[in-house]
Amino acid sequence: MAMVCLSDFEAYAKKYLPKITWDYFAAGADECTTRDENILAYKRIRFRPRMLRDVSVMDIRTKILGSEISFPVGIAPTGFHQLAWPDGEKSTARAARAMDTCYIASTYSTCSLEEISAAAPGGLRWFQLYIHRNRAASQQLVQRAEAAGFRGLVLTADLPYTGKRRDDVRNGFRLPPHMKVKNLEGAFEVCKMSPSFHSLLDPSVTWNDIHWLRSLTCLPIIIKGILTREDAELAVRHGVQGIIVSNHGGRQLDEGPATIDALVEVVEAVQGRVEVYVDGGIRKGSDVLKALALGAKCVFVGRPALWGLAYKGEEGLQDVLRILQDEFRLSMALAG
Amino acid sequence: MAMVCLSDFEAYAKKYLPKITWDYFAAGADECTTRDENILAYKRIRFRPRMLRDVSVMDIRTKILGSEISFPVGIAPTGFHQLAWPDGEKSTARAARAMDTCYIASTYSTCSLEEISAAAPGGLRWFQLYIHRNRAASQQLVQRAEAAGFRGLVLTADLPYTGKRRDDVRNGFRLPPHMKVKNLEGAFEVCKMSPSFHSLLDPSVTWNDIHWLRSLTCLPIIIKGILTREDAELAVRHGVQGIIVSNHGGRQLDEGPATIDALVEVVEAVQGRVEVYVDGGIRKGSDVLKALALGAKCVFVGRPALWGLAYKGEEGLQDVLRILQDEFRLSMALAG
Amino acid sequence: MAMVCLSDFEAYAKKYLPKITWDYFAAGADECTTRDENILAYKRIRFRPRMLRDVSVMDIRTKILGSEISFPVGIAPTGFHQLAWPDGEKSTARAARAMDTCYIASTYSTCSLEEISAAAPGGLRWFQLYIHRNRAASQQLVQRAEAAGFRGLVLTADLPYTGKRRDDVRNGFRLPPHMKVKNLEGAFEVCKMSPSFHSLLDPSVTWNDIHWLRSLTCLPIIIKGILTREDAELAVRHGVQGIIVSNHGGRQLDEGPATIDALVEVVEAVQGRVEVYVDGGIRKGSDVLKALALGAKCVFVGRPALWGLAYKGEEGLQDVLRILQDEFRLSMALAG
């Protein structure tokens, strides 16, 4: 089977991954309305293509927080990459570096952040962070990320509790015994990493904790999970360097807005004071172009990266990114 | 099979109830447009989720007409609970008390209101009432409800005649011989309780009859079946204490508004002068949150309660309410 | 199988009529968009139901052009009733008289207008007319209709040529040899009554021909096929007594407006100067109520009458009308 577009990788992953793993990656909250809306909302946006422009040379490189990447698509934080490929996040890091783009490693990685760093020295990486009830643990993670050469901290703001993903509840999803949430070893008992209402995360976190986080590190702080102009304004006022418009792939609150729709109001509120990114629903190069046209500096892909890993590890993920890159370049040319 | 969400109970009930019973519970008028719209209208409403608010402690208790309930979901009046579970409304009453919420018992119960009362002493209950051609019979019911400790009277206003539920006509639905409409025994011949155009109810009832009802009792009067601002205004002027925005689960006039849509205009018209509730289409905790955000003080669930009864009687109904409660709390947290 | 609603008669007719006949009755032009829109447009209209009004006594009788009918539903002109039932239009006439309503007999009847008249003396009937290239033939028909006691002339304005009904072309639809277009015997060669682009009708007819028609008869003239305010205004100015908003059941120009949508603008233009009726898409009593609420004096049903005939002739058609009557009365009561 030829791998022509991202849907081909999705079909492959659905066919070859264990059902419990596929369900976990695919899961959306409740009735998956928002997960699906993320994709449908892109389809509702129409181009106004312009003709007879010189598109023989196109520069698709860009910079995020000062670092250059080869094209405006990075890898969003997702957990448990060993479920998709034995080498897990180490493969992800290598693929991202090979494609010269940014990889946001998740706290819930099955490789430690030091292992990730060692797998692809010199790659551009940010580290995704939750704030735990045990603040010392969070502080330790920040310091380890800084020491391991991560160049940004991505604070996830939309998970005070885990969303209700029905299939995961039915499947009784939890990590297989031979995998570990390596970043949290020692600090927490790992076997609790199943989706449950009560968790190790602190649901009392507020905007003031941004100041606490700022006091711990000189890395740029990017906040992930913003969907309204009000919160975008608060984020800017609390001194973050970037905003990722995200609804956690539709895995948290169901029936909120699609991210591409929310992007418009966030960009308008921010007015260029910080960089704005978006994730969720990107499936084609033309989706990237739409997000950029609506004000995003860069997009991040979550599930497509997992499909690429499931297909052929590092190589498969590169295939996914290369297809997006080619499609993005072609869309730019055809849209003038 | 794990019971994860209310749809699971629906699937169970559809599978295990006799077809004629399932059809009766599921029935909507004519083409069931309004029945289905009740659900679809919720799906069209989008949250604007806010982040980084302290959601570690949430109080979901509320008061309706001065009585505290553990969360803003009560049980709407529906008939013939013995069709779902042998103990009928006695189980319903026990489950409602166990979950510390309000149960509106129907005139068309298969247990008498005294039996319902005795089954769960101390529970918060309202009694649902029609006005019969034989006013003495209605008066008697009011007095019995008051004596049995019911704390509110819910007057159903949308059933001058029974709606045309095609499947019930096809099935020739009527109560099995061993079940009785106990509240009406003596007063009426019970075997007439099949859906038919002509009935025992008085189609000449008007707003003036509210005064008559008021003269009979000091219980608060809640009117059920209001869908327009005009009728909401009339209800307030005629001195009711509460309004339930309802279209009888889409079983009466087809192609009227969804209740959640009608709620908006009723709340606007009422301007806080009386409490407003809503029933119809509630299937998830997020639906409850939407109704409250749009001005309802509390919601009531009809068919989901019957599915819970059909699953495991009192225990099954508690399961249903507990799931709604958990989902409601989670939605509140995730929406900030 | 219980006949509970009009769809039951439709299902029966589809099952028991010869395919070529079913296809002819069901046919719409081109892609049948307008045929289906006629029905869908009713579903988009929502009631605002009012409660607690005295609906114990309801008068559903009405008058059209001065003649009283038992409820505001008449029988639209459709051709070839012998295809549905051996007695053809004679059965139709008897059923209409039994139900005390108006029957518009088609020029393309398989019984002559004199036979129709004789079958149900005293019934309220109008005669539907085309203007033929051979004006003498049309004049003769007018005079025969007047002589036979028809009380109105319905001029069909939307058939200068026959619409393209794909299934009829595929089936090579024509009348079986033992049936005749009795009204035209003698005047025309009957075997030409197959749908074809060129026909016996005169495509050069204009508004001026209304004057010619007026000069032939003192019967009221009703024009059928008006869909715009501009044509409604012209109709009034040319002195017609009534307008039937109609798109010929979606059998002529595809992708025009649904009749219930066109009704609104026609009623607004006419401002009560003449009576306005509507046909197309009526399938439930609530549709009748909607049409009346939007300004129609009466509605006419076409295909449902044929289904009733196909079910049990005169008796089946009465069943159809009785169901519509019951549903209409119930809708009025439930809508307040």
Place this chain on the structure above:
Amino acid sequence: MAMVCLSDFEAYAKKYLPKITWDYFAAGADECTTRDENILAYKRIRFRPRMLRDVSVMDIRTKILGSEISFPVGIAPTGFHQLAWPDGEKSTARAARAMDTCYIASTYSTCSLEEISAAAPGGLRWFQLYIHRNRAASQQLVQRAEAAGFRGLVLTADLPYTGKRRDDVRNGFRLPPHMKVKNLEGAFEVCKMSPSFHSLLDPSVTWNDIHWLRSLTCLPIIIKGILTREDAELAVRHGVQGIIVSNHGGRQLDEGPATIDALVEVVEAVQGRVEVYVDGGIRKGSDVLKALALGAKCVFVGRPALWGLAYKGEEGLQDVLRILQDEFRLSMALAG
């Protein structure tokens, strides 16, 4: 099987053409959204039919750039007609002449433009042109077209690169060895005529190249692929004689506007200064009428012409055109 409407020809072609050929003709870019939108957008447009107008005589002849054609439907440029019928573009040319309409021959024909010309002397033909990196080759084509009696040059503006047609990539589509892109023989190596990102075409072409093209020929220049008012204005300013509103049948940039929607803004911008045509999505005579009512001087059909060829070559294509002509005339009559 009777061939009653264009869909019948589509079904025939899908059934009898080799899959790889069918896929190539049917292909749209990416998810084929725009390809399908071209058709859906016509369905959203509603007529306002007028009655009682004299439609006994209708003149459907029109003129494009001064040449009379029998009705306002021409044949859009599509490639590789030998894939549909052995005689290829020679059959197309004969059918177009027989029906007295305009045929736009594609650069990517499997017959040379001289062969096309010789096959149907005297027919009205335009030649479709790309601008190649090798300008001498393009210049040569212009001169050959002029010499061969083509009466207009159609410059395709929307193909700086080939759109991503997933099925063609999967199928590895390329011309079979015994077919040649005859117009380019000698100038280019023909076997490269497979859809690929890099091509022989020049992606650096801009509006200035219109002047270069103008300097080569006195034939009228028609620009094809315009979708916005801005580009329409530029086209007029750069001196073209006509504009074809087109999105290349949805084969280039996906998720741009449907052509019938884009037509409205182009016509408004152009204000009659040049002739405007449209292609894409025409499947019925009523679509032609809609396009004309919205300001197009003439429409062009692409895929339907190929289906006609696949059915019976020259004769099949005439069938397709004749059906469109009959339907167009009937629609005009029924719409008044």
